Amino acid sequence: IISAPGTPPAPSTDNDTTYCEGETIADLLATGTSGDLNWYSDAGLTTNIGSGGTLTPSGSTGTNTYYVTETIGGCEGPSSAVEITINPMPNVNAGSDLVACEGDSLTLSGTGAVTYSWTGGIIDGATFLASSIGTTTYILVGTDANGCKDSDTLDITVNELPTIASETPVDESACGLSDGSITIAVSGGTGSYTYSIDGGATFVANGGTFTGLPTGNYSVYVNDGSCTVMGSNLVISGPPPPPAPTGSPDGVYCDGDAIADIT
Numbered sequence: 479i480i481s482a483p484g485t486p487p488a489p490s491t492d493n494d495t496t497y498c499e500g501e502t503i504a505d506l507l508a509t510g511t512s513g514d515l516n517w518y519s520d521a522g523l524t525t526n527i528g529s530g531g532t533l534t535p536s537g538s539t540g541t542n543t544y545y546v547t548e549t550i551g552g553c554e555g556p557s558s559a560v561e562i563t564i565n566p567m568p569n570v571n572a573g574s575d576l577v578a579c580e581g582d583s584l585t586l587s588g589t590g591a592v593t594y595s596w597t598g599g600i601i602d603g604a605t606f607l608a609s610s611i612g613t614t615t616y617i618l619v620g621t622d623a624n625g626c627k628d629s630d631t632l633d634i635t636v637n638e639l640p641t642i643a644s645e646t647p648v649d650e651s652a653c654g655l656s657d658g659s660i661t662i663a664v665s666g667g668t669g670s671y672t673y674s675i676d677g678g679a680t681f682v683a684n685g686g687t688f689t690g691l692p693t694g695n696y697s698v699y700v701n702d703g704s705c706t707v708m709g710s711n712l713v714i715s716g717p718p719p720p721p722a723p724t725g726s727p728d729g730v731y732c733d734g735d736a737i738a739d740i741t
Contacts, residue, residue, distance in 0.1 A: 486511055486555035488547070488555060488558040489508040489555075490508065490509045497562070497565070498626035499539055499566050499567045503534075503564070505533060505535075506544055506546075508531055517544055518546070518557070523554075535562045538564065539566045541561055541562070542562050543559050545559050546558050567626050568590050568620055568622040572630040573632055574632075576635070579637050580638055580705070581609070583605050588620050594618060597616050610634075612636065615633050638667055644661075645662050645663075646660065647696070649716060650715070652716070652717060655716070657689075658693065660687075660712060660714070661688075664686060670702055672700070675699075
């Protein structure tokens with residue numbers, strides 16, 4: 479009787495494994511009995527892609543199935559299959575850089591993932607106040623439904639508000655003379671100040687002095703080229719009008735009487 483060696487069993491392999499794109503992918507391991515191990519990329523075992531107890535899988539995204547067999551004395555046994563899934567990274571976007579004024583309300587919202595985490599204590603989609611003067615870089619980490627992460631950054635530049643130190647109105651010196659004035663003193667901010675006394679409708683670079691003003695109400699605003707602050711509502715008045723003169727008392731006369739002058 480001439481006999482052949484028995485067909486070897488299917489090798490033992492690693493479990494199916496899932497990765498995120500960019501992660502280090504471990505080599506596949508297989509263990510047989512005493513024969514030669516061969517790896518294939520297809521279930522028909524026609525495309526050999528390696529031999530031995532290890533195989534470095536492809537790093538391409540998607541699911542790839544690898545098949546390994548053992549051969550003893552020319553007899554190739556059944557294959558074992560192992561799946562390697564590589565999920566693509568999400569494309570996380572933190573949005574465009576922002577320039578704000580101190581005290582502005584801001585909202586940061588990431589896109590491209592499912593959940594988001596910001597540095598600086600920022601909660602995604604929640605409103606917060608711009609308070610840190612200068613430029614701060616915030617890092618966003620987004621996680622998709624597969625647990626894969628990507629990050630992006632966003633800069634927020636917060637400009638200091640100018641401070642209105644004083645607003646001084648001067649009334650008209652005489653009725654209808656239109657010689658009232660308003661003087662505004664400002665500090666802080668960028669220093670490139672323009673001023674408004676019409677509620678912010680028009681701004682002028684006049685050093686904060688308005689002259690030739692008639693009586694009326696004036697609403698002060700100051701802009702420093704980046705931010706605008708509201709001042710007070712000021713009133714310019716004139717001197718009170720004089721009282722009505724005191725005249726002669728009423729008089730009754732008869733025809734022909736001498737009529738006195740009215741004083």
